[in-house]
Amino acid sequence: MNKILTLLGTMILSMSVFAQTEYTFTSYYNVVNNGYNFWISTPDDYAEKKSEMPVILFLHGHSLCGTDLNRVRKYGCLDAISMGRDIDALIIAPQNPGSPWNPDKLMNVLQWVQDRFEMDTDRIYVIGMSQGGYGTFDLVSKYPDKFAAAMALCGGKSRGDVCGLNTLPFWIMHGTADKAVPLSQSQVVVDAMKKCGSTKLLRFDKIPGYNHSQLAKVFYVPETYQWLLSHNRKERKLNKDIDITVTTLGKAYQDIDRSANKITVKSGHGSAPAPSISQDANKSDGGNKSAVTTNDSLAKVANEVVQEKPKTTRTDKKPTVHVVKKGDTLYAIAKKYHTTVEKLCRLNHIKETSILSLGQKIKVR
Numbered sequence: 001m002n003k004i005l006t007l008l009g010t011m012i013l014s015m016s017v018f019a020q021t022e023y024t025f026t027s028y029y030n031v032v033n034n035g036y037n038f039w040i041s042t043p044d045d046y047a048e049k050k051s052e053m054p055v056i057l058f059l060h061g062h063s064l065c066g067t068d069l070n071r072v073r074k075y076g077c078l079d080a081i082s083m084g085r086d087i088d089a090l091i092i093a094p095q096n097p098g099s100p101w102n103p104d105k106l107m108n109v110l111q112w113v114q115d116r117f118e119m120d121t122d123r124i125y126v127i128g129m130s131q132g133g134y135g136t137f138d139l140v141s142k143y144p145d146k147f148a149a150a151m152a153l154c155g156g157k158s159r160g161d162v163c164g165l166n167t168l169p170f171w172i173m174h175g176t177a178d179k180a181v182p183l184s185q186s187q188v189v190v191d192a193m194k195k196c197g198s199t200k201l202l203r204f205d206k207i208p209g210y211n212h213s214q215l216a217k218v219f220y221v222p223e224t225y226q227w228l229l230s231h232n233r234k235e236r237k238l239n240k241d242i243d244i245t246v247t248t249l250g251k252a253y254q255d256i257d258r259s260a261n262k263i264t265v266k267s268g269h270g271s272a273p274a275p276s277i278s279q280d281a282n283k284s285d286g287g288n289k290s291a292v293t294t295n296d297s298l299a300k301v302a303n304e305v306v307q308e309k310p311k312t313t314r315t316d317k318k319p320t321v322h323v324v325k326k327g328d329t330l331y332a333i334a335k336k337y338h339t340t341v342e343k344l345c346r347l348n349h350i351k352e353t354s355i356l357s358l359g360q361k362i363k364v365r
Contacts, residue, residue, distance in 0.1 A: 020262040021086050025078060027069050029270035035108040036094035037069055040117070040268070041078055043088055054089040054123035054229055057110065059139075061130030062335070065098045069272070077127070080219045083253070084260035087225050090119055100158060100335065101128075101135025103142045110146070122148060122233040127224070129153040129216060130181060131335070137189055141165050149231035151224070153215050154178050156185030156331060163196035165189070169231050169238045171203040173218060175210030180341060181331055201238045208246060217252040218244060324360040337364040 022044040029037045046053055058077040065071075072095050073079055081087055094109050114121065124147050128136035133155015140150045141157070144164035151171045174186040183206060193199050207215060218224050227242040322333050330341045345351060347363040356362070 020260060022262045022264065023081050025073075025263060025265045026268045027265075027272070028268040029069070029272040031268070031270040032105075032109050032112045035105050035112065036096065037067070037270075037272075038092055038094035038109055039069060039072060039078060040113065041081060041087075041091040041093070043086075045088065046090065050118035051120060053119050054125065055110075055113075055119050056087070056089045056091045056225075056228065057106070057124070057126045058091060058093045059101055059106075059126065059128030059132030059135040060093070060096065061128075061132050062098075063130075065096045065131075067095070067097060069095050071095070075216050076129070076219050080256075081261055082263055083220065083258050084256035085220060085222065085225075086261070089125075089225070089229065090117060096131070096135075098338075101131065101138060103135075103139040106135070106139050107143060107146070123229065123231070124148060124233070125228040125231070126150040127153070127219075127228065128155065129219075130155060130212065133181075133186075134158055137162065137165065140168070140170070144168055145233075148233040149228055151218075151228065152186070152189075153218055154181050154186070154212055155189075156181060156329070157189045157192065158332070162189060162192045165193050166196050166199060166201065168233075168236060169201045169203075171205070171227065173205045173207060173215060173244070175207045175212065175215050177209050177211045178215070180212035185329065185331060201236060203238065203240070205244070207249070210246070210249075214249075217249040220252040220256065221248055222255075223248055320363060320365050322362045322364050324356045324358055324362060326358060328356055330354075330356070330362075333362060333364065339364060 024042045026040050026042070027037070028040065032038075056077060060072055060076055064074060064076075072093050073082065076093065077087060077091050078093050081091075090113070092109065092113055094106065110124070113119075126136050126140055126147055127150065128134075130153070133152040134157065135155075136150055136152040137155055137157045138159050140147055141159055141162045141164040144167045147168055149169040149171075150165075151173070154174050172186050172190065174181075174183045176183055186204070190199070190202070190204050193202060221244060223242050223244050227239055227244075230239045230242070231237070319337070322328075322337065324333075330344055334341045334344055344362060344364065345354075347365075
């Protein structure tokens with residue numbers, strides 16, 4: 001009898017060791033009027049939890065913009081799952097074609113999902129990086145009552161009114177060595193929040209020595225999701241017990257195994273446009289260089305990608321100079337003219353920290 005019990009115990013232990021968490025990644029194209037194309041990730045326990053299932057909205061940075069949704073899986077929440085991180089939540093991962101994130105379009109996507117999927121509407125969260133950090137600030141400041149908590153990585157603000165950010169737990173992180181989006185951009189948001197009143201629900205961490213892409217490690221540590229999911233819209237309290245430090249981030253990829261999760265990819269409603277990859281397709285705001293070779297074999301998908309044709313020379317003249325207006329920043333100007341802050345600085349013989357003046361002419365090409 002004891003031998004049988006021992007054998008059963010060994011079998012159960014073996015099953016638990018090799019057990020995988022299963023996730024389904026479903027793509028949706030052209031289903032939301034005035035919205036975005038997007039992924040939805042559902043964990044295998046969704047059918048059991050449904051109305052208890054929290055939701056995380058992931059906003060990517062500029063390097064993943066385009067019309068090929070597979071790019072949204074290069075770094076961030078979906079890639080973290082593919083690498084073995086368990087995230088027990090519905091994840092909505094829209095793709096921005098190229099312009100700044102639009103809060104109203106994002107809300108249209110969120111509402112579409114809410115109308116079709118059961119979820120815990122008191123536990124909806126937003127996390128974004130770089131351009132997605134800007135999008136997080138803009139979305140939450142306009143619709144603060146919709147979210148339980150938010151996290152913005154190396155971003156800044158486009159909207160003037162940010163007072164809504166003060167009403168929910170908000171964690172801002174920025175690397176001190178970030179040259180793509182200077183730390184000052186997050187500081188501007190924090191200063192504006194302080195002018196609105198109490199910032200008791202704010203956490204602002206400056207990650208020493210981290211550049212722009214290194215901060216993507218935040219997506220791969222369990223503390224990120226533990227912190228987000230610990231908040232509830234009904235009770236606006238800031239979780240101060242969970243820390244994310246340089247030491248934490250240094251272990252980002254050490255305790256996850258790509259074989260730990262099983263990923264199934266399928267198509268939802270809508271027809272997909274012809275995929276395209278821009279010149280920065282091999283780059284990532286996150287700098288995650290590991291190949292995505294999960295159970296669904298993304299390598300097979302990659303063989304089906306149609307490369308974007310070289311752009312032909314246009315006969316119309318593009319503007320070469322931008323006249324600085326109120327609220328302009330080097331990052332905003334760079335986005336508008338599809339260039340980089342580094343190039344603007346080089347063209348105009350200025351530094352990233354230079355203060356722009358109204359009416360100043362900035363060469364953009």
